[in-house]
Every structure is written in C-alpha cells, then in structure tokens.
Amino acid sequence: MIWSEITVHTTAEAVEAVSNILHEAGANGVVIEDPEVLHREWDTPFGEIYQLSPDDFPTEGVYVKAYLPVTSYLGETVEEIKTQLNQLLLHGLDLGKGTITLTEVREDEWASAWKKYYKPVSVSERITITPVWEDYQPKRADEIVIEMDPGMAFGTGTHPTTVLCIRALEKYIQSGDRVYDVGTGTGILSIAAAKLGASEIxxxxxxxxAVRSAQTNIKVNKESGKITVKQNNLLDNMEGPVELVVANILAEVIIRFTDDIARVLVEGGLLIASGIIMAREADVKQALVRSNLEVVETSYIDDWVAIIAKKR
Incomplete structure (x- = not known):
C-alpha cells in the first residue's frame, strides 16, 4: 500500500498539539524526530538507543511525521491540517517554521525501517522498556521489563515526559494503590503502575x-487482570476514590481539570503530571494550588517537567 508521509517542521512545545491534529485528520501513524535524542545521556551501561544519524533529524526544531493513505481527497485533508495548524498560532503556540512537506512511502519499507531506532532502554532504577521484537533478558533479579508494541500511532515510552512519570511512579506508588491513568496512549504508565504494585488501574x-493500542500492550505484559482500558474524556464521570492519578498530557489540558483530579483523589492522594514544558510550569502549579493540591516535588529532563502534588 502507498502512504503519504506528511512532515510538519515545528517546535518541541508544539509536538503534542500537532500530533493531535494529525491524528484527527485520520493519520495511521506518527513519528517524532527530535534532535534532542542525539545528545541525551542515558543513565545505564546497557540498552542505549543507537544507530542514530544526525542526517535523519532537523538541525533545529522537531519533525512530526504522519502517514495517510494516498486517496483522491488527500489534498483536501492536507489543507484542513494547514488550517488547524494556523489555529494553533492564533492561540499563541509557537510552531517554529511550521512547514509541511509530503513524500510517498511504501508501508512495508516504513514498517521495517523505523524499528532500527528502537532498542531496550533502562528508564529508571528498576524498569527497562523493550520492543516486543527484541529478545531482551533482564540484567538484575529485581528488574522490571515492560514490552511495548507502539504500532504506527504512538511513542516508544522513552520520551522524557514518560520517563519522568515512570520514575515518579517507582518512587511514590504504594502496594495496593488504585490508579487513574489519564491519556494513557500506549498504556505504558498503567503497565508500570501494575508491575510496581498497584492493585487496580x-x-x-x-x-x-489509543484504547486499542493500550489493550494490546497490556495483554502482551500480562496485566489485563489489574488494568481496565476505557474510552473517556479526561476524568468525566469518574467518581474515584483513588490513591493516585497519573497524567502525561499537555499543560493546557492539566490546567483544565485540576478540580476533577482533586475530586477523585483520597485525602493525601497523589497526582503525577507531566507533558509540561518549563514555560508552563508556573501556570500548572498555580492551577494545582487553586484546586487544593500541594506541590511536593518537581523533576526535570531537559525542557520537560514532571510535577508531583498531594491532595491536602
């Protein structure tokens, strides 16, 4: 099958918003090419990402690539994407160059080519993420291995915001905790919570x-007994109570439902929030305080922030 690869040259700040637009346009896949990974230092002596070439990345900004089947109405779809990108500008989001380019690719070539970039990575003290096609063997007795099949639409679990959330889960989750994972994507944070001792997610x-992707990965990791996946808008109609909410989504979205987070948490319950760029850190913290959530820790990787807050 022939696909059209649509590349948007944008900024790290706009990656999530641009990705959402591409998904809404019917894209069957998204790839994020951020030159930051070329310089990232991994705190592990094994399992590094390798075979990365600077020639595959922009010298500045980020490439967000989506895949649409070549059809008679592809032109109209691209015009709609351009319109939606312009709407982001009206809301003050920095798109950087904001250019769009199209290239035809064959599905079999694309599906095999990108896998060379995705290798086992140790993302925390105990957790290693590995693609399902790698024959990875644990290096330590207490190591937790999460197998991921990101498919064509979602990330590999090694993005800084995901890593920040996993490290926070490892630090704060208690055995038997009930968890809401808001904006689950591939389901990786739910899987991590289950393997770290949560009783119900x-x-x-x-x-x-995303729902289908999460269900697939949860089954692969044999955690279907603990995790239920549901199509839902944020915490709408969720009653709780739960001990922990994890949300790896845009800062603008977190700000919008902090009251709901406080509502579903037990007294002393925790929120782990990421997907936040440093420029929005103060805004998110202010919204949390207004909702009676006390910030107890903030952690960083590059320009990304994770905030841990407790219900007073």
Missing part, C-alpha cells in the same frame, strides 16, 4: 486508536 483515553 483504570486507563483512560479519548482516542479509539
């Missing part, structure tokens, strides 16, 4: 593709 996402 509800993984929520508005995107049908």
């Amino acid at each position: 509800l993984a929520l996402d508005l995107d049908e593709v």
Whole structure:
C-alpha cells in the first residue's frame, strides 16, 4: 500500500498539539524526530538507543511525521491540517517554521525501517522498556521489563515526559494503590503502575486508536487482570476514590481539570503530571494550588517537567 508521509517542521512545545491534529485528520501513524535524542545521556551501561544519524533529524526544531493513505481527497485533508495548524498560532503556540512537506512511502519499507531506532532502554532504577521484537533478558533479579508494541500511532515510552512519570511512579506508588491513568496512549504508565504494585488501574483515553493500542500492550505484559482500558474524556464521570492519578498530557489540558483530579483523589492522594514544558510550569502549579493540591516535588529532563502534588 502507498502512504503519504506528511512532515510538519515545528517546535518541541508544539509536538503534542500537532500530533493531535494529525491524528484527527485520520493519520495511521506518527513519528517524532527530535534532535534532542542525539545528545541525551542515558543513565545505564546497557540498552542505549543507537544507530542514530544526525542526517535523519532537523538541525533545529522537531519533525512530526504522519502517514495517510494516498486517496483522491488527500489534498483536501492536507489543507484542513494547514488550517488547524494556523489555529494553533492564533492561540499563541509557537510552531517554529511550521512547514509541511509530503513524500510517498511504501508501508512495508516504513514498517521495517523505523524499528532500527528502537532498542531496550533502562528508564529508571528498576524498569527497562523493550520492543516486543527484541529478545531482551533482564540484567538484575529485581528488574522490571515492560514490552511495548507502539504500532504506527504512538511513542516508544522513552520520551522524557514518560520517563519522568515512570520514575515518579517507582518512587511514590504504594502496594495496593488504585490508579487513574489519564491519556494513557500506549498504556505504558498503567503497565508500570501494575508491575510496581498497584492493585487496580483504570486507563483512560479519548482516542479509539489509543484504547486499542493500550489493550494490546497490556495483554502482551500480562496485566489485563489489574488494568481496565476505557474510552473517556479526561476524568468525566469518574467518581474515584483513588490513591493516585497519573497524567502525561499537555499543560493546557492539566490546567483544565485540576478540580476533577482533586475530586477523585483520597485525602493525601497523589497526582503525577507531566507533558509540561518549563514555560508552563508556573501556570500548572498555580492551577494545582487553586484546586487544593500541594506541590511536593518537581523533576526535570531537559525542557520537560514532571510535577508531583498531594491532595491536602
């Protein structure tokens, strides 16, 4: 099958918003090419990402690539994407160059080519993420291995915001905790919570593709007994109570539902929030305080922030 690869040259700040637009346009896949990974230092002596070439990345900004089947109405779809990108500018989001380019690719070539970039990575003291096609063997007795099949639509679990959330889960989760994973995507944070001792996890996402992706990965990791996946908008109609909410989504979205987070948490319950750029850190913290959530820790990787807050 022939696909059209649509590349948007944008900024790290706009990656999530641009990705959402591409998904809404019907894209069956998204790839994020951020030159930051070329310079990232991994705190592990094994399992590094390798075979990365600077020639595959922009010298500045980020490439967000989506895949649409070549059809008679592809032109109209691209014009709609351009319109939606312009709307982001009106809301003050920095798109950088904001250019769009199209290239035709064959599905079999694309599906095999990108896998060379995805290798086992140790993302915390105990957790290693590995693609399902790698024959990875644990290096330590207490090592937790999460197998991921990101498919064509979602990330590999090694993005800084995901790593920040996993490290926070490892530090704060208690055996028997009930968890809401808001914007679950591939389900990786739900899987991590289950393997770290949570007793009951509800993984929520508005995107049908995300729901299917999460269900697949949860089954691969044999955690279906603990995790339920549901298509849902944020915490709408969720009653709780739960001991922990994890949300790896845009700062603008977190700000919008801090009251709901406080509502579903038990007294002393925790929020782990990421997907936040440093420029929005103060805004998110202010919203949390207004909702009676006390910030107890802030952690960083590059320009990304994770905030841990407790219900007073």
